[in-house]
Amino acid sequence: MLHFAQSSLFQTNYIVMSQAQTYTPGEFQWSFLHPKYWGIWLGIVFLMILAILPWAIQYRLATFLGNLAFNKLKSRRKTTLRNLEVCFPEWSPEQVQDNARQVFVDQMLGVFETLNAWYCPQWFKNRVTIEGLEHIQTAQAAGKGVLLLGTHSTLLDAGGYLCAQYFEPDVVYRPQNNPLLDMLIYRCRATIYANQIDHDDMRGLIRNLKNGHAIWYSPDQDFGLKQGVMAPFFGVPAATVTAHRRLLKISKAVAVPLYFYRHGDVANPKYHLLIEPMVDNLPSEDEVDDATRVNQIIERQLRIAPTQYMWFHRRFKTRPEGYEKIY
Template identity: 40%
Template sequence: MNKKYRKLPRNTDYSAYRHPRWWPTWLGIGLMWLVAQLPIRCQWWLGKLVGLLAWRLARSRRHITEVNIRLCFPELPAAQQAALVRKSFIANGIGLLELGLAWFRDPAKLTDITQVHGLEHFEQALAQGKGVLLLGGHYSTLDLGGSLVTEYIHADVMQRDHNNPLMNAVMTRARERRYGTVLGAKDLRGLFRSLKKNHAVWYATDQDYGRKDIVFAPFFNIPAGTITATSRIAERSGCAVVPFSHVRRDDGPGYEIFFHPALENFPSGDDLQDATLINSTIEREIRRAPDQYLWMHRRFKTRPDPEAPGFYGRS
């Protein structure tokens, strides 16, 4: 968490943010609200500009993205890797503007440009009565995709707090309007309560969380630190683990949501086997639209050998 906000309380009551120190954040939130009122084609165009600007100026993030693309797509010529880096920034720029859609607009108004595939897989898993862990990933449509999903299913969500307490308040209140329950990232008791009620819970495992409780499983053929908590949760609760993803369509403003059959033989009793299955499942969804993944994250920061040189240098 940003040191500037580390000791501040996480309060979702807007009256706690009247002090002038919060005015710049309020200004940014107001700008997000205004942009969210624009036609979606205009928002995509502005998002592309934001992404291209970040591609030019955010050198550290561009370096991380270049390293990740080079590691994960070695079969692509250098020119195509560079093009994918650029497209990734554009996709995430659009995703940044889509936060306003997710937080301040009614997602029901986007259902006419949204296609849902495999909803029967989710319904079959929920019918087992032990809850569903929705295995998602950090795609550029993260918040908007989640909001759209709640137009078709009832779900709870686990979230990591935003560094800025005011932005966290806006994000949390927006998600509380869409989801049944908003759980903290470490609220395992709340998670198990939701699963016991036969709820679905949005859950993502595809980031590098350090060395605690992980195994190194292949992700695009690179050993990646992968948490084992998913296996523990499924083992203890008996819940089904249903992969799902959401992508932005290339043929015009529109979105697609994909639900897949619940993971079979999960948990298997072998943490490495389970983590490998999870990573390959997420990798499959990323390959559906490679530019729409959050490649700016240092996914391979933790190496199997602590003494081995890092992939990212001083990025």
């Protein structure tokens, strides 16, 4: 069984529930019928309607909303433009501008693709292909757990659904602060993932790896140097997390790169899962070298479909003394 961990519908919107709050994930509570929740119920009905719209309409709406977000979310736009300038110096200013705008459109497309995965999964029929599944199967046949190295894709939970066409995925999730919203998302995800593991359940995560499961992990964001080291990312020093080294050491699992993306005519899109061979000698004795090699894997993945990545995150926000500020 493959266990696939993706963090959230919108990565930045997930907030950990208070430890004092008692709530069973996915459990309905009569309090959810209180008027204070009516707005969320109406919003869910609206999203379900959007999910049954033809793709041609969804695409037009996503394009409109993506352009609107690009124009209105000035801080996110500025971060996206700067990230693309730094990572793709070969692009002209016009290319940077056009691709930055497309990042926002692809993010909105990812929302509709996720709604389709939740409420209208038959839309993906005959649209998905896979390459390299044997790399996971071989590792698991040898009794090894698999840590899947990937990125924060704009496909969101649709990526999990793509994987579910070929294996039974699990997800590691962070509960939403609003219990009704958490219940609704949990139940939607239950149609995709075999199991959902709370992000605080590290023992469970390690236990699954030791038992030969495969778990998605995306070491592509800046969490500072307390959790990582400086390593080149697109040729620029960036704070790179190293937690995956500890997970691999403790569980004796192997690291396998995984990438999924949309391709072809956007009016009739196709989706591809690319699974690459196991990364040799990871972890090694050199954590900077390990971080560099993982960043190179992510770079290679992102060059396949550059705008299908959450470039609006401040990937280079950590700048130690002596390093030029990026933002």
